[in-house]
């Protein structure tokens with residue numbers, strides 16, 4: 693627990709495909725009697741909403757955990773890169789062909805990652821990125837990434853945190 697927590701919200705549009713989705717198996721499959729369609733295996737898109745939370749037990753000379761402006765700039769380039777991209781796992785069997793099509797026609801930009809891009813995995817991705825930024829800035833002692841929340845749809849979100 694930290695005394696102060698601030699948060700900033702970012703929005704980006706991106707496509708993805710949950711290539712590992714298999715609704716006949718996995719945790720919770722016992723709740724489903726009829727075999728449904730693995731609809732998230734399809735290429736589809738989301739208007740993602742990303743909430744990042746930073747915390748500290750002390751305030752800076754400006755009486756802040758961190759200026760929202762600086763927090764925004766820490767993620768600005770990454771958000772620009774992922775916005776209007778197609779997030780694709782490099783282990784996804786369709787990756788080589790999708791990459792070739794993207795390069796040949798230039799019709800879409802791909803954002804390759806090394807994990808199946810679920811909301812959970814993407815939340816950890818943004819968390820790790822921000823933690824690394826704080827580390828590079830020598831701020832990790834004073835400022836913690838409390839949590840990252842990623843809304844994939846209006847009704848579905850994932851949270852990631854290493855704070856206890």
Ligand SMILES: Nc1nc2c(c(=O)[nH]1)N=C([C@H](O)[C@H](O)COP(=O)(O)OP(=O)(O)OP(=O)(O)O)CN2
Pocket residue numbers: 710732809810811812844845847848
């Ligand atoms: N634990 C997770 N489950 C699912 C993820 C995920 O990232 N983590 N992702 C998906 C799909 O990407 C899908 O687009 C979102 O799923 P869902 O909430 O089921 O989407 P709906 O539009 O059907 O939501 P409703 O509000 O219930 O209509 C699937 N599962």
